[in-house]
Amino acid sequence: MEFKEAKNKFIQTWGALGSQWGINKTMAQIHALLMVSPEPLSMEDIMEELLISRGNASMNLRALMDWGIVYKEYKSGERKEFFTAEKDLDELAVKIAQERSKREIKPALKVLKDVSSIDKTKSAETKHFVEQTSKLYDFVLKADNMLDKVTEFKDNWIGRLVMKIMK
Amino acid sequence: MEFKEAKNKFIQTWGALGSQWGINKTMAQIHALLMVSPEPLSMEDIMEELLISRGNASMNLRALMDWGIVYKEYKSGERKEFFTAEKDLDELAVKIAQERSKREIKPALKVLKDVSSIDKTKSAETKHFVEQTSKLYDFVLKADNMLDKVTEFKDNWIGRLVMKIMK
DNA sequence: ATAAACTTTCAATTATTTTTGAAAGTTTAA
DNA sequence: TTAAACTTTCAAAAATAATTGAAAGTTTAT
Numbered sequence: 001m002e003f004k005e006a007k008n009k010f011i012q013t014w015g016a017l018g019s020q021w022g023i024n025k026t027m028a029q030i031h032a033l034l035m036v037s038p039e040p041l042s043m044e045d046i047m048e049e050l051l052i053s054r055g056n057a058s059m060n061l062r063a064l065m066d067w068g069i070v071y072k073e074y075k076s077g078e079r080k081e082f083f084t085a086e087k088d089l090d091e092l093a094v095k096i097a098q099e100r101s102k103r104e105i106k107p108a109l110k111v112l113k114d115v116s117s118i119d120k121t122k123s124a125e126t127k128h129f130v131e132q133t134s135k136l137y138d139f140v141l142k143a144d145n146m147l148d149k150v151t152e153f154k155d156n157w158i159g160r161l162v163m164k165i166m167k
Numbered sequence: 168m169e170f171k172e173a174k175n176k177f178i179q180t181w182g183a184l185g186s187q188w189g190i191n192k193t194m195a196q197i198h199a200l201l202m203v204s205p206e207p208l209s210m211e212d213i214m215e216e217l218l219i220s221r222g223n224a225s226m227n228l229r230a231l232m233d234w235g236i237v238y239k240e241y242k243s244g245e246r247k248e249f250f251t252a253e254k255d256l257d258e259l260a261v262k263i264a265q266e267r268s269k270r271e272i273k274p275a276l277k278v279l280k281d282v283s284s285i286d287k288t289k290s291a292e293t294k295h296f297v298e299q300t301s302k303l304y305d306f307v308l309k310a311d312n313m314l315d316k317v318t319e320f321k322d323n324w325i326g327r328l329v330m331k332i333m334k
Numbered sequence: 335a336t337a338a339a340c341t342t343t344c345a346a347t348t349a350t351t352t353t354t355g356a357a358a359g360t361t362t363a364a
Numbered sequence: 365t366t367a368a369a370c371t372t373t374c375a376a377a378a379a380t381a382a383t384t385g386a387a388a389g390t391t392t393a394t
Contacts, residue, residue, distance in 0.1 A: 001281065001282070001284075001285050003289060003292070003293045003296065006281075006282040006300075007282075007296060009278060009281070009282055010279075010296075013275055014275075017275050021188065021189050022186070022187045022189050024351080025352085026352080035299055036296045036299050036300065038291065038295040043370085043371080052353075053353060053355065054354085054355075054371080055373075055374085056354070058372055058373085059352095059353090059373085062372085079362070079370065080369080080370060080371090087299070089302060089303065089306045104187050108181075108184050111176060112177075112180075114173075115168070115173040115174075115176050115177045117168075118173045122170060124205065126170045129170065129173065129203045132202055132203050132254065139256045191381080191382065192382085193382075193383085210341080219383075219384090220385065221342090221384085221385075221386095222342080222385065223383055226342085226382095226383090229342085246338095246340065246392075246393095248340085248341080335394100336393105336394090337392105337393090337394090338391105338392090338394105340389105340391075341388105341389080341390070342387105343387090343388075344385105344386100344387095345384105345385105345386105346383105346384085347382105347384075347385100348384085349380105349381085349382070349383085350379105350380080350382085351378105351379085351380070351381085352377105352380080353378070354375105354376085354378085355375105355376095357372105357373090357374095358371105358372080358373075358374100359370105359372065359373085360370080360371070360372085361369085361370075362368090362370095363366105363367095364366090364368105
């Protein structure tokens with residue numbers, strides 16, 4: 001396999017993975033492309049490489065920047081904008097975790113809290129409902145807190161120890 | 168808020184969360200419904216409650232069973248099949264993690280390994296590509312191994328200790 | 335073997351999401 | 365101020381994914 005083929009395969013795979021995780025294909029592909037580009041790319045470059053329209057490129061670059069995993073850069077003498085991806089993978093994971101927590105998990109937690117707070121003395125069915133949704137609330141809260149802790153976790157000693165134990 | 172409203176809100180929210188994570192809405196809704204049902208439900212019950220067609224119910228129940236998070240049950244004297252959800256949340260999390268690992272992460276790892284194995288001496292661009300994809304391979308492999316370890320992790324003492332420290 | 339009770343399949347339809355492209359908007363240089 | 369160079373927006377079109385419903389398939393009882 002030579003470079004061009006490998007690069008394309010990587011971009012396609014990353015794009016497919018993105019869509020299975022609720023991120024749109026082009027967004028994931030742009031991110032993949034930027035990850036393996038040694039130099040920042042212009043919108044023009046990206047459109048050309050991925051064969052997508054200007055509007056599509058613009059919207060998805062904006063989304064990537066909102067997620068905080070792609071940055072704008074300016075080259076002196078050049079009028080147009082260039083883009084680079086966050087290349088530190090720990091940083092990338094933290095940003096994605098934070099963003100998904102904020103956008104999806106936090107709102108879901110609120111709903112879980114609300115629905116598990118209804119009067120459970122009405123019926124056996126109600127009692128079961130409150131029990132299940134309460135358990136779910138506790139579980140999701142715990143999982144979400146773990147995500148929040150990832151940042152500090154990765155640079156403290158006991159974390160590293162456990163990582164080692166867990167292989 | 169009374170029971171019926173709370174139940175509906177829960178089902179809708181769980182469904183929406185599902186679609187943000189690459190699981191189809193109906194599949195997540197059926198799962199939600201079964202989670203809060205004290206008794207196993209028939210396909211008929213599910214169709215009625217969620218206002219969906221027989222085909223839709225059948226296909227999504229099948230998918231849920233493939234994931235190993237919904238079970239078929241037979242009631243003696245009854246001809247039709249009933250369904251229940253896995254209600255142990257640790258078990259649920261493990262099953263989902265295993266399934267996503269198998270379906271999505273493992274194949275992606277294979278591609279990462281392949282594309283990071285090309286001859287990197289050709290050009291600076293190629294060198295950078297191999298560096299980045301190799302890092303990504305190591306990272307995803309490590310993350311995936313962590314998922315694999317969740318099962319044993321949750322019932323060993325040092326795991327519990329760390330959980331405690333992490334609040 | 336027949337038929338009733340039930341489940342699965344899948345081509346066609348419907349709904350949702352993504353993408354396009356051209357007009358509107360913005361910034362910079364002269 | 366004007367115009368060139370560039371970016372953003374968004375309604376319409378295209379692509380993708382989910383859903384329906386009726387026919388085909390199964391299982392069980394008689």
